[in-house]
Amino acid sequence: MKKMDPKYLRSELERGIARAWEGLTEGWREMLSGSSGALTRFRRRASKGAEGNAGEQFPSWSLLQAECWETAQSVIVRVEVPGMNKEDLDVSIQGSTLCIRGEKHSEGEHKGRRYLLMERAYGRFERTVPLPSHIDRKHAEVTYHSGVVTVIVPKTETLPPQRLTVK
């Protein structure tokens, strides 16, 4: 008889949903570790009418493709971040990790506008790219062009490795 109690049913339902959500986020976490952080989570700001809106509750993900190249003198990192204002981009190097943070603004709610498809992610995001250790981060240069952030960091060590003789 206890099983027919609506309070019991509702808490069972909530537990089930919580488990399903945990399972979903576990899956995402596995994907994240497998793709070197390329799959980046975009966090939207909570808006007033967000409670009933399923779109706000589900995370939005986008692939911020990154590449790391080197020449004899420098390390070059390119990260695809289309549709940003330069002012909303925050690029920093902490130790030997490049960190690109920002906020991609959506067009906002417009009356009379109806979305048929929404695949692009918007909101706050953060993407980290590991760098080689022999870099001079104080002299890094950052440019943003065609939706790509390019960071050029000079190398500190351009000499060939020192050979040591074994006595």
Added chain:
Amino acid sequence: MSDQVTPRPANKPATERSGENREGRDTTQSFLRPPVDIFEDADGITLHLDMPGVARDRVKIDADRQTLSIEGAIQIPMAEGMEAIYAEVHSTQYRRSFTLSGELDTERVDASLNDGVLTVRIPRRAELRPRKIEVRAG
């Protein structure tokens, strides 16, 4: 093969037909499929496509009565002696196409590219736009 983009009356849900995965199925070259936002309003349809690394002169847009095709070539500025530390090998070409409804005026397509985002605007045919009808007195 292509996505269905048709403005529909507000009470009918929009459906998108898409059997492709991220890489296109062309046999000669694989393509990247740019993510897109599409919305409609009373005057027409607007598409925003993420195509980072594509310059304006490398975008190709074709619109005939029924299909909108968009292509963009990615250019990576390469310095001399540049070697990859890590770089995923991916296609250097974006491509995606959409089926358009007859309500859209494909002769007046407007397109602009800013910061790697291509915005395409297709107005509804003038005679098909919702019109306010004035009720005369008497």
